[in-house]
Amino acid sequence: MTSLTSQIPLVSADEWYEFLEAVYAEDTRRREAETEEPLAVGAVGAVGDGALEAWLEVIGGYVREELAADGGEAARGLAPGETVLHQSMGLFGECDAGNSVxxxxxxxPDPADALAVAAYYEYVCAHCRRADGVRAVHIISHSLSPAEITSIVAWLDxxxxxxxxxxxxxxLVDVGSRFGAVVLGAVRGLSHRGIEGIGVEANAYFAGLAGRTAxxxxxxxxxxxxxxRAESEAGLAELSSASIAVFNNVFQFFVPRDDQPEVWETVSSALKPGTLVLSHPSLELVLGELGWSPERLAEWVRPVGVINGSDGDDDDDEAEMTRMYAYVVC
Structure with a gap:
């Protein structure tokens, strides 16, 4: 898909979201017709030849249509009735409802779409149509893209x-699994590893939708x-058996900040030694701003790598992808 930046109209956020949904609905129909049948479940080559990413894009299209049909906010990726908590401090303290999309x-998944929306909000005031005095916008996603999930699967393999x-x-246990894409991508791309994927999701709608998608x-x-919830008895039972635990932006927008330290205390104690932890943002940032010292973090985990890390080249596609930080529980 080509960049949509040049097509940005002076419209409201809701109208722009509707435009994106219409563009992607047509693209989904084409992709599903071309892609769904040829992809063999669990094909080892799917990790590296683009097939897994293409399949995840089909999954995204199906989920988007289901979400819209069920009364959710498809462009924003929110379940029916779901609300997002904007924290007043911490890692995302600068994000609020007025400056975040x-x-x-x-x-x-096309970065051009996010950039197009960002350009509209960064340079044009929706009220006075002026470009001066407008705060920069923050583009926020609560999911990883098909390319990012594929990169994680390839790194794990x-x-x-x-x-x-x-x-x-x-x-593999994904905490706050939402649409289930990380779990589904992992079990498909790593089926030759005999992996089982479990999504722990507090939102009943998302848990049900992910199950239907599977x-x-x-x-x-x-x-x-x-x-x-991750800190519930059921959530902890899954975490205690995890070989791999994934935390992608998991609590920051959905758990009150005052409750986050206790949640992390409980969750961290459930993971057994040797468990691989994948986190975005890094645990140094997430737990550091909740009061964990570097020494305390080092007693719990040791870093073993970064997925989607950039080598500093501005043309490097990895520079545009979410970094996942890998650790092993001590």
Whole structure:
């Protein structure tokens, strides 16, 4: 898809979201017709040849249409009735409802779309149509894009033995799994590893939608979704058996900041030694601003790598992708 920046109209945010939805609805129909049938579930080559990313884009299209049909906010990636908490301090303290645009990277994976919306809000005031005195916009996604998930799967596959992950029976637990794309991408791209994926999701609608998606695309035997908060008994039971635990922007916009320290205390204590932890933002940032000292963090985990890290080249595609920080529980 070509950049949409030149097509930006002077319209409201809702009208622009509707425009994006219309463009992607047509693209989804084309992709599903071209892509869904040829992709063999669990094909090893899917990690590196673009097939997994293309399949995840089909998943995103299906989820987007289901979400819109069920009364959710498809462009923003929000469930029916879901609200987002904008924190007044901490990592995302500068983000508020007036200067932030939520565009879900799974449902709208083309970076040009986010940039187009950003350009509109950065340079044009929606009230007076003036370009001066307007705050910069923050583009926020609560999902990883198909390209980002594919990159994570490829990294896991390449580092599997070095990380000491089991030859079979590994459990990947995604905390705050939302649409389930990380889980589904992992069980499809790593099926030759005998992996099971579990999504722990507090939102009942998302847990149900992810389960329906897994069934639709033939992955119900390898992927399951639990409606539970991470710190609940059910959530902790899943985390205690995790070989890999994923935390992507997991609590910052959905748990009151005052509650986050206790949640992290509980969750961190559930992970057994040797568990691989993938986090964005880094645990140094997330837990540091909640009061964890570097020494305390070092007692819990040791860093083992960065996924989607850039080498500093501005033309490097990885520079545009979300960095995931990898750790192993001590």
């Amino acid at each position: 939520h565009i879900d990277a799974l449902l709208f 390449g580092q599997w033995a070095a990380l000491g992950l089991p030859d079979s029976g590994a459990h 069934a639709r695309y033939g992955l119900a035997d390898a992927a399951r979704f639990v409606e539970a």
